[in-house]
Structure formats: structure tokens, C-alpha cells
Amino acid sequence: MTEVALKVGMSCQGCVGAVDRVLKKMPGVESVHIDLPSQKVLVKGNVTPEAVVQQVSKTGKPTELWS
Numbered sequence: 001m002t003e004v005a006l007k008v009g010m011s012c013q014g015c016v017g018a019v020d021r022v023l024k025k026m027p028g029v030e031s032v033h034i035d036l037p038s039q040k041v042l043v044k045g046n047v048t049p050e051a052v053v054q055q056v057s058k059t060g061k062p063t064e065l066w067s
Contacts, residue, residue, distance in 0.1 A: 001030065004052045005066035006041040010034075018059045026055045040066060 010016055016034050023032045023043055030045035043052050049065055056063045 001044055002047055002049075004043045004047060004049045006043070006053065006056060007039055007064050007066050008041050008056055009062035010036055010039055012036075015059075015061060019056055019061065022055055022058055023052070026052070 008015075008019055010019060013036070016036055019041060020032055020034060023029055023041075026047065028046035029043055031043070033042040034040075035042075041056065053063050053065065
């Protein structure tokens with residue numbers, strides 16, 4: 001299992017919902033944890049970091065790997 005941490009530009013619960021929805025539709029994702037104040041998204045599952053970034057980018061939110 002892989003754990004991928006992302007920084008996603010989210011400003012409200014609507015943003016959180018959009019990110020949560022696209023990630024839960026992604027094959028291989030087992031869990032999603034989103035922390036709005038820090039704009040951190042933690043994804044666990046059989047996924048690659050690149051694929052997760054690409055999937056979240058579909059929401060139009062600025063997305064990058066957490067460093």
C-alpha cells in the first residue's frame with residue numbers, strides 16, 4: 001500500500017467535497033483524509049503519486065505533492 005500526501009488549494013467545504021469525490025472514484029484508493037486548514041490531502045491505497053496528482057487536478061484546484 002502506498003501513502004501519498006498532497007497540498008491542494010482548497011478554500012471551503014465544497015472544495016473538500018469535490019476532491020473527496022474524484023479520489024474515491026479512483027481505482028485502488030482505499031482511504032482519503034482531507035485537512036482543510038492545512039490544505040493537506042492524504043491518500044492511501046494501491047496508487048502512484050503521479051496518478052493521484054493527475055486525478056485531483058481534474059477538480060481545477062492547484063495540486064502538488066506535499067514536501
